[in-house]
Amino acid sequence: MKLYLQPSAGYYDVRGLGLADGADAASRWAAFTAGITRYLVPAGTTVLLNTACTMQGSADVEIIGEGTIDCSGGGNLVIKGTHTTLPALSADHSAGSRTVTFAAAHGLAAGDVIALWSTVDRSAGMSRDYYREGWRGRVASVDSSTQITVYGTIKPAMTAANWSGAKVAGGRVRIEGVTFVPNSSTTPPVQVHRRNGVRIDEINIPVG
Numbered sequence: 001m002k003l004y005l006q007p008s009a010g011y012y013d014v015r016g017l018g019l020a021d022g023a024d025a026a027s028r029w030a031a032f033t034a035g036i037t038r039y040l041v042p043a044g045t046t047v048l049l050n051t052a053c054t055m056q057g058s059a060d061v062e063i064i065g066e067g068t069i070d071c072s073g074g075g076n077l078v079i080k081g082t083h084t085t086l087p088a089l090s091a092d093h094s095a096g097s098r099t100v101t102f103a104a105a106h107g108l109a110a111g112d113v114i115a116l117w118s119t120v121d122r123s124a125g126m127s128r129d130y131y132r133e134g135w136r137g138r139v140a141s142v143d144s145s146t147q148i149t150v151y152g153t154i155k156p157a158m159t160a161a162n163w164s165g166a167k168v169a170g171g172r173v174r175i176e177g178v179t180f181v182p183n184s185s186t187t188p189p190v191q192v193h194r195r196n197g198v199r200i201d202e203i204n205i206p207v208g
Contacts, residue, residue, distance in 0.1 A: 038061075038062045038064075039061075039062065039063045039064070039065075040064060040065050041063065041064070041065030041066070041067040041068075041069065041177075041178050042065055042066065042067050043065075043066050043067050044067050044068070045067065045068045045069075045070050046067065046068070046069050046070065054078040054079075054080060055077070055078070055079050055080070056079075056080040056081075056082065057080075057081070057082065057170075057171075058081060058082055058169045058170055058171050059171050060171035060172045060173070060174075061079055061171065061172075061173050061174070062173075062174045062175075062176075063077075063174070063175045063176075063178060064174065064175070064176045064177055064178070065177055065178055066177050066178075067178065067179070068178070068179040068180070068181060069178060069179070069180050069181070069189065070181040071180060071181055071182055071183050071189040072181050072182070072183050073183065074183045074187075075183070076183070076187055076188065076189050076190065076191065077189065077190045077191070078190075078191045078193070079173055079190070079191070079192045079193070079195065080170070080192075080193045080194055080195075081168060081169055081170015081171070081193065081194035081195045081196070082168075082169045082170060082194065083115075083166040083167060083168050083169065083170075083194050084107075084166060084167040084169070085164070085165075085166050086102060086106055086108075086114065086164075086165035086166055086167060087102040087103050087104035087105070087106060087146075088102065088103045088104075088160060088164075089101065089102060089103065089158060089159075089160040089163055089165075090102055090103040090146065090160065091160055092157070092158065092159045092160050093154070093157065093158040093160075094157055095154075095155060095156055095157040096153045096154070096155065097153065097154050097158075098140075098149055098150055098152075098153050098154070099143065099147060099148065099149050099150075100116070100147065100148050100150065100154070100165075101146060101147045102146045102147070103146070103160075104146065105145040105146060106145070106146060106148065107167075108139050108142060108148055108167060109139065109142060110139050110140065110141055110142060111138060111139060112138065112139045112167055113136070113137070113138055113139075113167070113168045113169075113196050114136070114137065114138075114139060114150075114165055114166065114167050114168065115134065115135070115136045115165060115166055115168055116134060116135045116136075116154065116158065116163060116164070116165040117132055117133065117134035117135075117163065117164060117165070118132045118133040118134065118156070118158075118162055118163055119132070119162050119163065119164055120132065120133075120162050123162075133156045134156075135154045135155065135156065136168070137150050137151055137152055137154075138150065138151050139151075168194050168195075168196060169194075170193075170194045170195040170196055171195065171196065171197075172195065172196060172197035172198070172199070173192050173195050173197070173198045173199070174198075174199045174200075174201075175190065175199070175200045175201075175203060176199070176200075176201045176202055176203070177201075177202050177203065178203055178204075179203070179204040179205070179206070180203065180204070180205050181205075181206060182205060189205065
């Protein structure tokens with residue numbers, strides 16, 4: 001695992017990189033940190049200004065230390081895994097099912113993590129359109145090219161016409177000991193998507 005020791009005061013955006021705009025800065029960040037999966041944030045402040053710094057892939061990511069990542073200028077960290085869309089379900093599945101049958105070859109293997117979800121708005125509650133029923137878990141065995149058995153049971157009933165799925169390939173994320181200064185909008189300083197296991201411990205986000 002590589003270790004990148006970040007300067008105590010760095011600027012990863014237009015000012016620090018001498019670039020024309022935030023989009024160029026994001027591209028430079030991605031190239032600069034390629035292959036790095038462990039970040040040490042020492043005492044001091046690192047400033048992310050007006051763009052998202054995205055780390056995408058399936059490797060584990062650690063961001064640890066005692067320093068501050070300042071996102072007050074509008075930037076933020078986005079940590080993403082990858083996903084592969086699964087074929088449609090071949091038939092309706094009753095609640096409590098352990099097997100999932102697809103309409104075409106799924107390409108899964110035992111141990112893979114999958115997510116299944118309803119495409120119907122408010123299916124998991126009436127408060128928000130995006131509250132939808134879903135399930136996430138691991139493949140226990142591959143029964144055929146179109147059928148799998150999962151660990152545990154899938155609680156909701158699934159209708160073939162209204163459910164979709166994907167294989168999720170994202171490693172674990174650990175964020176510990178770091179202070180994040182959020183920006184003034186509703187954008188959180190850190191976003192984690194499509195990851196299998198997230199640990200956030202002893203971080204500080206000052207408000208007010």
